[in-house]
Amino acid sequence: MVNKKNIAKKTGFYILVILLVIFVAYPFVWMLSISLRYDTDAFEPGIIPKRPTLRQFGELLGIVKSIREEMSQEEQQMMELIKDLPPEQQEAFLAEIGIQRKKETFPFIRFFKNSLFLAGVSALISLIIAIFGAYSFSRLEYKGRGVIQRGVLVVYLFGGTILAVPLYQIFVKLGLFGSGTRSYLALIIIYIVQTLPVSLYMLGNYFRTIPYSIEEAAIIDGCSRLQAIFKVVVPLSLPAIVTVYIYAFMIGWNEFLFASIFVRSYPEFYTLPIGLNELFYSTHAIWGKMMAASVVTALPVVIMFTMMERYLTGGLTVGGVKE
Structure with a gap:
């Protein structure tokens, strides 16, 4: 009887420890899981990413250029032509021709x-x-x-x-x-x-x-x-x-x-x-x-x-x- 009680206590203790570890570690595991996904896959169910990628880290560290910041060749040429104009005139000109200025990469x-x-x-x-x-x-x-x-x-x-x-x-x-x-x-x-x-x-x-x-x-x-x-x-x-x-x-x-x-x-x-x-x-x-x-x-x-x-x-x- 004593041994059975000891086994039950130990089993209950280990179960509580495991549940506590899962409760504490789950947010960090989920954070890591989302960081290894593409933007379109961010909220897909499951902890393990179906299409794992390091692109988010590459964009964050400046190794990979963000898709949002890529400019066409025509837009780059246009920006080069108006680079000497005052900022206000640049913004007005770009707005008139329908080009939105791309913001600086997150530093x-x-x-x-x-x-x-x-x-x-x-x-x-x-x-x-x-x-x-x-x-x-x-x-x-x-x-x-x-x-x-x-x-x-x-x-x-x-x-x-x-x-x-x-x-x-x-x-x-x-x-x-x-x-x-x-x-x-x-x-x-x-x-x-x-x-x-x-x-x-x-x-x-x-x-x-x-x-x-x-x-x-x-x-x-x-x-x-x-x-x-x-x-x-x-x-x-x-x-x-x-x-x-x-x-x-x-x-x-x-x-x-x-x-x-x-x-x-x-x-x-x-x-x-x-x-x-x-x-x-x-x-x-x-x-x-x-x-x-x-x-x-x-x-x-x-x-x-x-x-x-x-x-x-x-x-x-x-x-x-x-x-």
């Missing part, structure tokens, strides 16, 4: 690079600051340490929509608005402010698990405090450091609100969330291309987790010293 690569730069740089700066700040919280004794340590988390009491207006006014007064480059700098500062509190909290708690006697041994051997941080604490904290970096990177990678405020007027500086939003409401709003863009957008985070998985296992300090 996915540019948006991808913009997001990669912003997320990567802001996460790196946040991580470097967090290492020194968390070390001071966990190792150094100074007046007001507890108040500062708890105070850094106050920023999470306020939502982004509440902070958007005051932050906008602050950066305008500081001169960090009015051009794409200055708006980029403002976004980097905002992403650092958003990720730094939790980075300090996570690293501070992890540093406390590292036996202080290891640092003492390094200092006795002639290391300075700074050398002890980089030669002892940082190597032993790689799991936490990698986790914090991935977290900070994902915040900047997926952020939409502040990017829409600061770079909305500068299309060449659009990030991926802003660019994808424009794609959904443009003439390029094709389901296959949108799903292909979503798949490519998810790749950096997946690749980061895959490459850094060995650092996320933890337990590097176990058995390092006997107290």
Whole structure:
């Protein structure tokens, strides 16, 4: 009877796990399936495409020219003749003869690079600051340490929509608005402010698990405090450091609100969330291309987790010293 109950419990547990995995993975599988279809096959039933193709990815990455953007030879010759006219006269002339100006190819690569730069740089700066700040919280004794340590988390009491207006006014007064480059700098500062509190909290708690006697041994051997941080604490904290970096990177990678405020007027500086939003409401709003863009957008985070998985296992300090 006991064995039958155990078998029933295990069977029920595995069924629940399988159902949960299917529930979570199904939207991603469906997204990938649509990205591998032609436009006319986007809503055909079934997960497996009947006519699989990589054309959507080719058009998205600029490898294949979009059918909507192809021009006849006569239209190309006409555009060449009127290229020196003012834009208003060009539009009027084309409308009169029945030719519609073809829009620029969706610049996915540019948006991808913009997001990669912003997320990567802001996460790196946040991580470097967090290492020194968390070390001071966990190792150094100074007046007001507890108040500062708890105070850094106050920023999470306020939502982004509440902070958007005051932050906008602050950066305008500081001169960090009015051009794409200055708006980029403002976004980097905002992403650092958003990720730094939790980075300090996570690293501070992890540093406390590292036996202080290891640092003492390094200092006795002639290391300075700074050398002890980089030669002892940082190597032993790689799991936490990698986790914090991935977290900070994902915040900047997926952020939409502040990017829409600061770079909305500068299309060449659009990030991926802003660019994808424009794609959904443009003439390029094709389901296959949108799903292909979503798949490519998810790749950096997946690749980061895959490459850094060995650092996320933890337990590097176990058995390092006997107290």
